[in-house]
Amino acid sequence: MYKYLLIIIIWLFVSCRSGGHKTTNIDWDTVQDSTNIVYTIKGLDGPEAVRYDPEQNVYFISNFTGGGNTQDSTGFITKADAEGNILELKFMKGTNGAPLHAPRGMFIIDNTLWAADVLGVHGFDKSTGEQTDFIDFSEFEVGFLNDVSANTEGTLFVTDTGSNRVFRIEADTHSIFLDSLPEAPNGITLNPENQQFVLAPWGGDQTFRSFGNSEELTEYGILDGGYFDGIEFLQSNLLAASQQDSSIRYFDGSESTILIKTLGRPADIGINTNLNHVAVPYIALDRVDIWNLTKK
Template identity: 35%
Template structure:
């Protein structure tokens, strides 16, 4: 696979064996580092930011910013890799080709045959099989600063985090505007939560057992995991994340920074950390 934006970066696919996973709630388990065994390294991606597993196709999608995360340069791309053959990645979606607009793609979510992608201040939809562009939801009129992750709710609504930061060639700068957008029927935009209490929301996933949203913050000094209940604007249960479920994990690394988010389809966990 050749791409002009490739860098000497990598995506590492790991099989995580978590010590004391059954006793995850104990203080001892939370303080015990997870043990992991490396299975495969995919070299040379363009600032890979996020991973999403598609259980129907048994493939991983990897978003690549191909530069600073706030730069609108039109050269972002998304790679697809078969879980059965991690050594043969292919570029499925690429900015500037086949009618695709894509600047710096980050978190992704799958709803039906649409792969939704957070792209700075626009939420973009692509066909998960062909990569063809399907939809574009502009969140700039709603004050979007940096859309970071996407998750699908139990009612089919899309939830999108806005970290409120600028990712530039000079580093990460906080601009404010921490939000979690909700895209409902008819693409109506509303807010699940907003404000500095969100701590620069980054990764997001739905917790069906607790019927709540689990969010990971991007705070550079104290990243936290907390819950937001539908209809409430106040994060609850803040704690540092040290315990993960056993399963598969895929991690992306870019430009020396780190970011987080997870999902658990079909018993597998795709996480960026």
């Protein structure tokens, strides 16, 4: 009996330490503003996207360093802890042969962090920061490679906001998966409920579309706001960064509501899935603000 009791105690301890216990009591009713910021990460250089790694309990932040499609080899990815302290400013920098120029959206598969950039998609060892892969898109006339996501099989999908395309990377082969989309796709994320990808429209469009294993597009929903950037799911709600009105909105499947009024134009948001914190980067302000969405 004592043996089994000890096993249960150990399991509970490990579960809590590893993030197995996740808070689900989210305050969807209160609109937060700058007074509700719990942490701020400063000293960045055009932060465009944030990706949280629950295994290391850290944030990765891609730095635009001027932005656009300039091939200036100045981009880098920062590593910060969950309390907003920078652990290493230029943790990932690329290589001489495949440098980072203006990294954008990121996604983690196993021990690899994938990041979209001007000329292709970089792969980094998330523990050491060493570049391990570079997938060159120069054979395509890319417009603006922007965000990255993946399905449960590890197939990557990359949005191209400049050419209204979505690319697919599967088994070291990259190809055009969706072409001539009705809206320019910016953010992309996987809906955990139905394993369908959702695309955020850039520009004045408000229609979010989704797709699965086929090239068939369906309408996911219409959100208020505009010039949408990063999108992520938290529980069953879609969170979307709206640059038109400087807000983070959530969509419950029927209507969108403002969750946070941000200080500036929000870019590609990241979610601390252990604590239900939302990290919001601002390219123009060189900072990332973090909000806590859990009820107090």
